[in-house]
Amino acid sequence: DEPAASAEEAEEDGGKVPLFNGCVPLSHQVAGHMYGKDKGGILQHPDGTVLKQLQPPPRGPRELEFYNKVYAADCEDPVFLELRKYLPKYYGTWSPPTAPSDLYLKLEDVTHRFKKPCIMDVKIGQKSYDPYASAEKIKQQISKYPLMEEIGFLVLGMRVRSNSSLDF
Numbered sequence: 001d002e003p004a005a006s007a008e009e010a011e012e013d014g015g016k017v018p019l020f021n022g023c024v025p026l027s028h029q030v031a032g033h034m035y036g037k038d039k040g041g042i043l044q045h046p047d048g049t050v051l052k053q054l055q056p057p058p059r060g061p062r063e064l065e066f067y068n069k070v071y072a073a074d075c076e077d078p079v080f081l082e083l084r085k086y087l088p089k090y091y092g093t094w095s096p097p098t099a100p101s102d103l104y105l106k107l108e109d110v111t112h113r114f115k116k117p118c119i120m121d122v123k124i125g126q127k128s129y130d131p132y133a134s135a136e137k138i139k140q141q142i143s144k145y146p147l148m149e150e151i152g153f154l155v156l157g158m159r160v161r162s163n164s165s166l167d168f
Contacts, residue, residue: 020096022046028111030157031121043104048112051094051104058132060103064093067105121156123148 019025025035026042035041043051054060070080071090089108096102111117126149129141148154161167 019043020098023051023096026050028117028119028159029121030119030159032156044109045094045106048109049091049106050088050109051106054093054103054105059130062130064103064105116161118160120158123154123156124152126150126152128154 019035023043023045026044029042032042035043041053043053045051054064067090069075069077070083070087075081088110091106091108094104094106111119123145127141128145128148129138133141142149145154
């Protein structure tokens with residue numbers, strides 16, 4: 001079989017048509033940039049990792065720099081070493097052979113061992129924008145998540161398995 005030529009083709013088949021090198025859209029994503037709806041999205045790689053497409057500057061390069069610092073072989077920062085316990089393992093970057101300029105973070109899929117994982121996507125902190133955000137972006141984010149500054153977190157999505165029906 002030929003891999004799907006587009007995200008739309010993958011979406012038509014329930015998101016399970018391989019896009020490139022056997023990758024498929026992450027089947028249990030509950031929030032964030034969804035593959036096929038947004039340009040970027042999270043993909044499942046056949047080797048058991050997930051691929052998170054880097055966002056445009058400045059966010060994407062900052063995220064890449066963060067993972068490179070936290071997982072540097074010579075890292076001795078006690079905060080970063082402690083933080084590794086709570087992050088997915090980082091395996092560097094990956095690009096599809098057909099689009100070498102598209103850069104993805106290659107991360108451990110912490111749900112890979114589960115048949116029907118229960119998932120919750122939570123933004124933690126009082127702000128959903130970065131320190132360099134424009135006044136317009138800050139206003140947009142505050143109106144989008146009005147309680148975040150007050151309670152310090154926001155549940156963006158959740159999927160929980162029902163014990164009675166064994167379904168979601």
